[in-house]
Amino acid sequence: xxxxxxxxxxxxxxxxxxxxxxxxxxxxxxxxxxxxxxxxxxxxxxxxxxxxxxxxxxxxxxxxxxxxxxxxxxxxxxxxxxxxxxxxxxxxxxxxxxxxxxxxxxxxxxxxxxx
Numbered sequence: 483x484x485x486x487x488x489x490x491x492x493x494x495x496x497x498x499x500x501x502x503x504x505x506x507x508x509x510x511x512x513x514x515x516x517x518x519x520x521x522x523x524x525x526x527x528x529x530x531x532x533x534x535x536x537x538x539x540x541x542x543x544x545x546x547x548x549x550x551x552x553x554x555x556x557x558x559x560x561x562x563x564x565x566x567x568x569x570x571x572x573x574x575x576x577x578x579x580x581x582x583x584x585x586x587x588x589x590x591x592x593x594x595x596x597x
Contacts, residue, residue, distance in 0.1 A: 484579035486511045486518065494576045497588035506597055508578075513570035518577070520567040526577060527563075529584040534562050537586055539574045 485501065485508040487494035501508055518526065527534055535554055539545055550572075554562065566573055578585040578593075585592065 483508045484511060484577075485509065486513050486575065486577040486579065488513050488570070488575055491575055493588050497576045497578070497593070500588070500590060500593060501597075504597065513573060513575055513577070517570035518567065518573065520563050523563050523566045523573075526579065526584040526586075529579075529582065530586060532586065534559060537566060537574055539572055542571055544569060544571045 483506075485498065487498060487510065489495075489512060498510070523537070527537060530537070538550065538554070540551070545551075550565075557565070574586045576586075576588055580596075583596065585596070
């Protein structure tokens with residue numbers, strides 16, 4: 483499985499520690515150094531079955547600086563994919579990519595149930 487994270491993010495650190503403490507193997511990828519491509523984001527979105535707006539890191543500084551809370555309402559799906567692909571700091575993290583499912587964020591209970 484692929485674990486896409488921002489190493490300084492406390493939620494990512496918690497998720498990574500949980501995976502390690504449960505002896506779950508994963509490949510780690512730094513979202514700031516290797517942001518998901520538009521094609522990856524489209525695939526992750528489809529596998530997650532989430533509303534596209536749930537993929538945004540709404541507590542992030544960049545999200546707030548760009549005033550995306552209001553702007554997202556006017557954007558097309560394709561524009562949202564382009565925006566997410568433009569900067570990893572806009573994406574909710576960590577992202578856990580399994581064969582047939584993608585999880586955004588970390589909730590221990592969900593990790594337990596799925597893994």
